[in-house]
Amino acid sequence: MGHPIVFLILATVAVFAAIGMLTSRNAVHSALYLVLNFCTVAVFYLVLNAPFISMVQITVYAGAIVVLFLFVIMLLGADQLPKASSNGGLQYILAIFATAGLATALILQLSGFGDGTAKPESALDASPEAIGTLLFQDYVFPFEITSLILLVAMMSLIVFKAQKRKKQDG
């Protein structure tokens, strides 16, 4: 897990970026905090000896998804959110309960109370070749199903858009 100081610095940045993303009232700032968070997570992967996943994390999340977020925010001009509005106490109580439950589950699992499935394997091969073999030989069926689902989602969007356009034209 690298040097503890490296971990501490990365963890601090990641947590502050996450908090910043949630509390910022400006959508563009939120998106940028999210990018910072993704990049710290990518460095985590690098420290954990998984350079492939690290680079893919940056390319896909920071490079593609948040860029699309930004694009939509800029096009819609939705960068300024109205002042904080909440449904009163209920929302806070629910949020506190959910967080506490998640934290308990994580702590129990990681400290070894469960069946221990969350413990990382000691010598996991994370080289591009190993990941390729896993994806395209051992797990090729789930992989293809996933890509098929994404393809269907993409095509349905195009179909909806085409129908709408036809109605407007006709």
Place this chain on the structure above:
Amino acid sequence: MDWTLGTIALRALGVGFLMSFVVITGFAYTTLLERKLLARLQGRVGPERAGYIPLPRKGKKERKLLGGVLQPAADAVKLFFKEDRAPDMVDTVIYNIAPMLTVIPAVLILAVIPWAPTLLKSSPYPYFAIAPGLQVGVLFILAVASIAVYGVALAGWASNSKYAILGGIRATAQMISYELALSLTVLPSVMLAGSMNLNDIVVAQEGLWFFLIQPVATLIFIIGVFAELQRAPFDLLEAEQELSSGYNVEYGSMRFGMFFMAEYMKMISFSAIAAVLFFGGYRGPFVDQVPLLGILYLFGKIFLGLCLMIWVRASMPRLRYDQLMNFGWKILLPLAVLNFVVTAIGIVLHSEGILNLPLPG
């Protein structure tokens, strides 16, 4: 020398500092190269007043030798001493970091470029680069190229100006569109070399440079790079007539200069990537005997790449926005996918012994 973690870190710092210095100087002179070469292509002289050596001629005016060698320095001094002011309603933090966000990816890419075979006998790495230990160099380049869009997009948004934001949005759309084709043309080289390490790709080109096996990929890559760098004929995010120069319209002084710095540094780093992926990287005659020659060869190839970019800028008119999008999505992307599939099938047929193709390995 003993290669502990400390010496490795020191080495990376030293080499990084050296190469960044070389490239920053190189960037300054790339601007001069562009101005001189553009001028020559258009039948002008170009900058010639700053720093020339006067050669006296009989009966005529003196001849100016090396005219303009100090022009980049003069430009830099001018930019630094201009007043640095921002418009009233900008988003201050993002307005200030956006120029840096454009420069950082341009420099970061250089970390994985292999400049030469290993120079020191005792070095633990098989080649000379700032970060030679990274096995996924190709992915690193794609990752850095994919975050390069932030600087331009945020500069446009933070300036709080209609022209700037239109320029920024154009830039974002254009870079997202052409990145796909660009990434797909990087893959054939990876498949041919059987590795994502850039040095392995260079070594695999020992007999045959990949642009001879992959002419289509090379062509698409070069077009994609023009779009990614937003240079002519794809420079319509700074179309002067429509956008009064686009995302950088509200910037002044050295902040404005940094956008140009990023553009020229990216020209250098993408020329280096093209050289590594398709034109044999540091390979050339006698490079195995004298590793230092590798740096010279790579610089020579980068220089040729820069000249090509400037030549294209001088000779091609700017595309319209819909033409650009149609070209990227309907021609370049399918062509890149097709090329990728054909290459994959060819490699399999070759390794099964059915077809005998001139492939490495």
